[in-house]
Amino acid sequence: MGANRPKQYLPLLGKPLIHHALSVLCAVPEIDRVFVVLSVDDTEWARHDWRALGDKLVPLFCGGATRADSVLGGLRAIAGEASPSDWVLVHDAARPCLAPWHIDKLIRELAHDEVGGLLAVPVADTLKRADAHRQVAATVPRDSLWQAQTPQMFRYVMLRRALESASEVTDEASAIEAAGLRPRLVLGDATNLKVTYPLDLHLAEWILQNREGVEA
DSSP: OOOSSOGGGSEETTEEHHHHHHHHHHTOTTOOOEEEEEETTOOSGGGSOOGGGOTTEEEEEEEOSSHHHHHHHHHHHTTTTOOTTOEEEEOOTTOTTOOHHHHHHHHHHHTTOSSEEEEEEEOOSOEEEEOTTSOEEEEEOOTTOEEEEEEEEEEHHHHHHHHHHOTTOSSHHHHHHHTTOOOEEEEOOTTSOOOOSHHHHHHHHHHHHHSTTOOO
């Protein structure tokens, strides 16, 4: 992003980027706690006022070098509060456009699933595999390909065991897959975008401003 602060704290409509997703998560009645896994040396969190989000919000200063390390660190930190069968939803801090209906659909479709799953959208674009010279080596068939999003929702004990055994994965579903299980794909939508490039901040701003019930 070329910014002088972590991406999750960049300003978006007058609030830290991460605030938008946290406010949605904290408002979901089915969610008992919202744990924010932060770097052990995070000094930015304390510079912002989070009181409006209520008592559900709990910062955990136990983040690691990778997403998998951070999620596993968070799961270990809440071991005394979580039951083995509790559902855990893991969400990217960089996805500020999470909406209540995203969470509602995920919970409804996975409530009785034996494994759990994740929000995702079918790949719409033609995919190219490049060689070392950035020339097209092959066109990848997009049939049955989905783009993973978050939240990803799994049982506490299942997810912790999977991450303990698969530390190199890039998302929670991959750890579950490595354990031999098959997460369910729950259809999301493109508005749940991940802020990766500076232009994405403008897209996120437009989405949040133009949603029904959100003031511009």
